[in-house]
Amino acid sequence: MHSSQEAIELAKSLFKKMPWESQLRPLLKYYDYEVHLGVEKTLNPLMEDFQKDEMKSRTFLLIFKKIYDELLLCGNRTVQIFKLDDDSIDHIKKASKEIFILDSPEKESFPYYLDEETLELSDEKAKLIHLIEDGDLLTFYFSSNRKITERIRLEPTLNDENEEIFTFLSKFDKVTAYRNLSRQYIDIVNIDLSKKILDIRIDATDISNKKDIDSILESIKNEFKEVSKCSLETFRNKVNFFKSIDELYNDNKTGRVVEISFTTDDGYIHHEKDRGRNASGDVRTSLFHEGGREKTEIDPFKISKRWSDNFNKESISYEFELTLNSKYRDLSNSSITLLDHLIVKMASKKSNYDKIIDLVS
Numbered sequence: 001m002h003s004s005q006e007a008i009e010l011a012k013s014l015f016k017k018m019p020w021e022s023q024l025r026p027l028l029k030y031y032d033y034e035v036h037l038g039v040e041k042t043l044n045p046l047m048e049d050f051q052k053d054e055m056k057s058r059t060f061l062l063i064f065k066k067i068y069d070e071l072l073l074c075g076n077r078t079v080q081i082f083k084l085d086d087d088s089i090d091h092i093k094k095a096s097k098e099i100f101i102l103d104s105p106e107k108e109s110f111p112y113y114l115d116e117e118t119l120e121l122s123d124e125k126a127k128l129i130h131l132i133e134d135g136d137l138l139t140f141y142f143s144s145n146r147k148i149t150e151r152i153r154l155e156p157t158l159n160d161e162n163e164e165i166f167t168f169l170s171k172f173d174k175v176t177a178y179r180n181l182s183r184q185y186i187d188i189v190n191i192d193l194s195k196k197i198l199d200i201r202i203d204a205t206d207i208s209n210k211k212d213i214d215s216i217l218e219s220i221k222n223e224f225k226e227v228s229k230c231s232l233e234t235f236r237n238k239v240n241f242f243k244s245i246d247e248l249y250n251d252n253k254t255g256r257v258v259e260i261s262f263t264t265d266d267g268y269i270h271h272e273k274d275r276g277r278n279a280s281g282d283v284r285t286s287l288f289h290e291g292g293r294e295k296t297e298i299d300p301f302k303i304s305k306r307w308s309d310n311f312n313k314e315s316i317s318y319e320f321e322l323t324l325n326s327k328y329r330d331l332s333n334s335s336i337t338l339l340d341h342l343i344v345k346m347a348s349k350k351s352n353y354d355k356i357i358d359l360v361s
Contacts, residue, residue, distance in 0.1 A: 003058050007050040007056075008050050011050070013111070013113045014067075014068050014071070016113060017068070018071055020039050023318045025042075027311060068111070069111065070350045073188065073353065074347040074348070074352060075347060076204065076205040076344065076347075077202060077204075078207060079200065079201050080199065080239075080341045081197060081238070081360075081361050082200075082236075082237055082239065083361075084196045084197065087233075088230065088233065091230055091231075091234075092138065092191055092230060095228040095229055096133065096228070101129065101131065105121070105122060106127065107129040110129050111130070119145055122145045124147075125144075126144045126223040128142055128223065129142065136195075137191070137192055137193070138191040139188060140224060141187075145183070146182070146216075147180055147183075152176070186203050188201040188203075205344070205345055238338075239360070242330070244324060245326065248303050248324070249284070252284075255306060257282050257283050257305050258283065258306050259302070259304035260272050260303050260304070261300065262298040262302075264292070264296045264299075269328055270298075272286070274286070304324075307355065311348075320348070320356075322345075322356045322359070323345070344356055
């Protein structure tokens with residue numbers, strides 16, 4: 001791929017994946033790229049520059065390609081983890097040497113995302129598009145074409161070039177439209193042979209329905225089983241994250257709790273959250289929370305915790321987040337409660353993701 005075209009593809013994928021205000025915008029400003037109001041108004045002139053200037057394209061690739069490669073591994077992910085036995089490890093190691101990846105538009109464009117026109121021609125089935133072996137790590141990249149519903153706010157000023165549309169929209173205080181879209185997702189199955197852990201990373205964090213999460217996980221598992229010829233036993237030992245809710249709440253050494261849901265002795269349910277820009281803010285240290293803890297015991301069933309990191313020595317800092325989202329009724333379950341997935345947000349470096357996985361597995 002020509003460097004100008006690759007820089008354009010990198011920019012489109014990077015702008016799609018990286019949080020704008022907290023990460024990408026300050027990074028662009030640090031490297032002296034012109035930043036405008038919003039993603040689209042910044043991206044379009046940048047891509048025009050790449051078409052005109054080969055050196056700008058090469059510089060952009062040099063700076064941001066490694067950042068993007070790490071972001072693709074983690075970023076915003078819904079995650080499920082399995083512990084593997086020796087037989088499964090041996091089988092996967094052997095099978096990985098014999099896997100052949102079929103040609104497809106998704107394979108050709110990897111590590112970048114397909115444009116919408118090409119995606120419309122792709123089927124929805126998850127398919128293996130790339131495999132990396134790096135020491136004790138085996139990373140399988142799967143592409144899926146999933147349907148989403150996008151909500152659009154229609155304002156008269158956005159259509160002022162068409163008088164008929166402008167006049168029609170001006171009759172209303174607010175007009176909201178919905179459209180169904182196809183969107184590519186790059187999901188990951190990663191095996192750490194030394195730790196004997198397999199984790200599935202769904203390329204999304206906005207899926208709240210457990211049935212939808214389970215359906216996507218199942219499709220990725222089925223495709224992985226097909227390409228690796230592994231058995232159902234591979235996914236037998238699922239990690240339960242429920243006990244980690246208490247552990248994260250009680251750990252005061254690192255991270256700040258930005259959201260928590262819990263029940264009290266008298267059966268009330270409380271929700272507290274603070275995702276303000278103040279990186280020292282922690283709901284556990286608020287006067288309200290501390291006062292309540294003096295009078296009652298609490299049982300947390302949902303928690304979101306953040307940690308700080310930076311991109312370079314000049315401290316372009318950002319936060320990444322872990323959420324364990326159970327339900328209050330799980331606290332009264334007579335059987336052992338299973339919380340089988342976690343949510344990672346804004347983890348733009350591999351070390352961010354690894355830290356979270358080490359905490360809960």
